[in-house]
Amino acid sequence: MSDFLSELGAFLADPDAWLGGAGLLVRTRDHVLLSLFAIGVAALIALPPAVWLGHRRRGGVVVGALVNVGRAIPSFGILALMLPISLALGLGIGFWPTFVALVALAMPPIFTNTYTGVVEVDPAVTEAARGMGMTGRQLVRRTELPLAMPVIWTALRVSAVQVVATATLGAVVGWGGLGRYVIDGFAQGNDVYVFIGGVSVALLAIATDLAFSFGERFVLPKGTHHRDRGELTSSAAV
Amino acid sequence: MIFAQTQPFIRWDWIVDHLDEIWERTVEHSVLTGFAVVIGLVVSTALSMIALRFRRTYGPITWTAGILYTIPSIALFAFLVPFTGLSLLTAEIGLVSYTLLILIRNIVAGIDGVPAAVIESARGMGYTDRRLFWRVQVPLALPVIVAGVRIAAVTVVGLVTVTSLIGQGGYGAFILRGLRRTFATEILVGTVMSVVFAVLIDLVLLWLQRRLAPWQRRQARAS
Numbered sequence: 001m002s003d004f005l006s007e008l009g010a011f012l013a014d015p016d017a018w019l020g021g022a023g024l025l026v027r028t029r030d031h032v033l034l035s036l037f038a039i040g041v042a043a044l045i046a047l048p049p050a051v052w053l054g055h056r057r058r059g060g061v062v063v064g065a066l067v068n069v070g071r072a073i074p075s076f077g078i079l080a081l082m083l084p085i086s087l088a089l090g091l092g093i094g095f096w097p098t099f100v101a102l103v104a105l106a107m108p109p110i111f112t113n114t115y116t117g118v119v120e121v122d123p124a125v126t127e128a129a130r131g132m133g134m135t136g137r138q139l140v141r142r143t144e145l146p147l148a149m150p151v152i153w154t155a156l157r158v159s160a161v162q163v164v165a166t167a168t169l170g171a172v173v174g175w176g177g178l179g180r181y182v183i184d185g186f187a188q189g190n191d192v193y194v195f196i197g198g199v200s201v202a203l204l205a206i207a208t209d210l211a212f213s214f215g216e217r218f219v220l221p222k223g224t225h226h227r228d229r230g231e232l233t234s235s236a237a238v
Numbered sequence: 239m240i241f242a243q244t245q246p247f248i249r250w251d252w253i254v255d256h257l258d259e260i261w262e263r264t265v266e267h268s269v270l271t272g273f274a275v276v277i278g279l280v281v282s283t284a285l286s287m288i289a290l291r292f293r294r295t296y297g298p299i300t301w302t303a304g305i306l307y308t309i310p311s312i313a314l315f316a317f318l319v320p321f322t323g324l325s326l327l328t329a330e331i332g333l334v335s336y337t338l339l340i341l342i343r344n345i346v347a348g349i350d351g352v353p354a355a356v357i358e359s360a361r362g363m364g365y366t367d368r369r370l371f372w373r374v375q376v377p378l379a380l381p382v383i384v385a386g387v388r389i390a391a392v393t394v395v396g397l398v399t400v401t402s403l404i405g406q407g408g409y410g411a412f413i414l415r416g417l418r419r420t421f422a423t424e425i426l427v428g429t430v431m432s433v434v435f436a437v438l439i440d441l442v443l444l445w446l447q448r449r450l451a452p453w454q455r456r457q458a459r460a461s
Contacts, residue, residue, distance in 0.1 A: 074413075074429060
């Protein structure tokens with residue numbers, strides 16, 4: 001135990017462990033950039049059809065099924081599956097299998113929660129908006145989207161935390177990031193690496209959650225309410 | 239290498255050859271999941287009773303459970319390993335900590351959802367606090383609580399696969415081994431079996447949830 005603590009101290013006192021080419025700072029940066037990129041792409045793909053279906057109030061059955069299946073799918077399995085697929089397509093190990101898995105896993109919660117947020121806009125409000133002469137497009141942009149924004153934002157937050165978590169597992173398919181410490185640590189029986197990896201990933205996940213909570217006040221339209229994460233229709237732990 | 243490329247994506251013969259191991263892993267997966275959900279339920283019930291009795295503790299309790307829920311499972315396993323090793327205990331601590339937020343929320347919401355009139359009449363009939371809790375509030379809250387157990391169980395089934403990285407794993411063992419050998423069939427078996435298992439557990443609990451609230455069905459039929 002005291003061995004572990006002194007080794008941990010030695011690691012933390014080594015400037016190379018922080019600033020080196022494969023140090024904590026570089027790995028944190030990679031981890032954050034890949035997660036942001038994956039969330040961005042997932043949102044670009046998932047948001048438009050979700051808003052459109054919610055606006056037309058169609059596809060409830062599909063969304064319901066997605067919620068259940070989404071929760072049951074193990075992210076580790078999806079990530080692992082991407083490796084042979086990526087190799088077969090000649091995309092190699094590392095970035096591509098990790099990136100594609102992250103996007104695939106982030107899409108269902110963004111899609112289902114956005115859909116729910118739009119569908120749950122009070123019909124009396126949309127009636128009134130139509131009565132005022134809004135066209136379908138105006139209705140979406142000026143009424144339904146702003147009112148659904150709190151749910152959409154929470155969906156992005158939950159997906160972002162999930163992506164940061166799953167990106168850790170990217171180390172098993174050859175990607176870098178903070179997961180390297182954990183996976184290499186397991187492989188080498190190096191408890192210090194494992195511990196450093198665990199703590200840094202945990203802190204990054206909590207920081208992501210806090211960043212989205214903080215961003216809320218800038219993103220949410222005035223008068224809409226923040227929704228607690230417990231009210232989300234779908235989210236999966238990783 | 240040339241032969242590897244002509245190999246089909248799914249090798250059914252491998253699956254047929256490994257039915258025994260699939261069964262063993264199913265048992266392992268059930269045990270890991272079962273322990274986590276049952277222990278999670280016991281801990282959550284205790285914490286919920288504290289939160290219900292002393293309302294001011296509800297915030298801090300769910301806040302702490304929320305932090306545990308936010309920490310990625312692999313990270314939680316990672317910083318437990320120096321203390322508890324690559325063991326079943328490490329896996330279960332991680333898995334249980336994931337169930338807490340979901341279960342506590344549903345237990346408290348379920349108990350809070352019991353109509354005040356029902357509690358009034360039970361009190362009028364002379365129920366003590368303890369009897370009121372176990373005989374009236376808990377039975378009436380059971381459908382909501384079981385709904386929470388469903389979410390927790392399905393979540394845990396997926397997370398169990400990650401415990402293969404700390405030497406446990408159930409179906410996750412197939413995923414990890416398939417990954418090391420880049421053998422798609424084995425990864426697929428692990429992933430698909432985990433999904434099937436989660437769906438089955440969800441269906442069983444859904445059936446239980448319906449049985450525990452026969453009055454909801456009766457109401458539905460009457461209306």
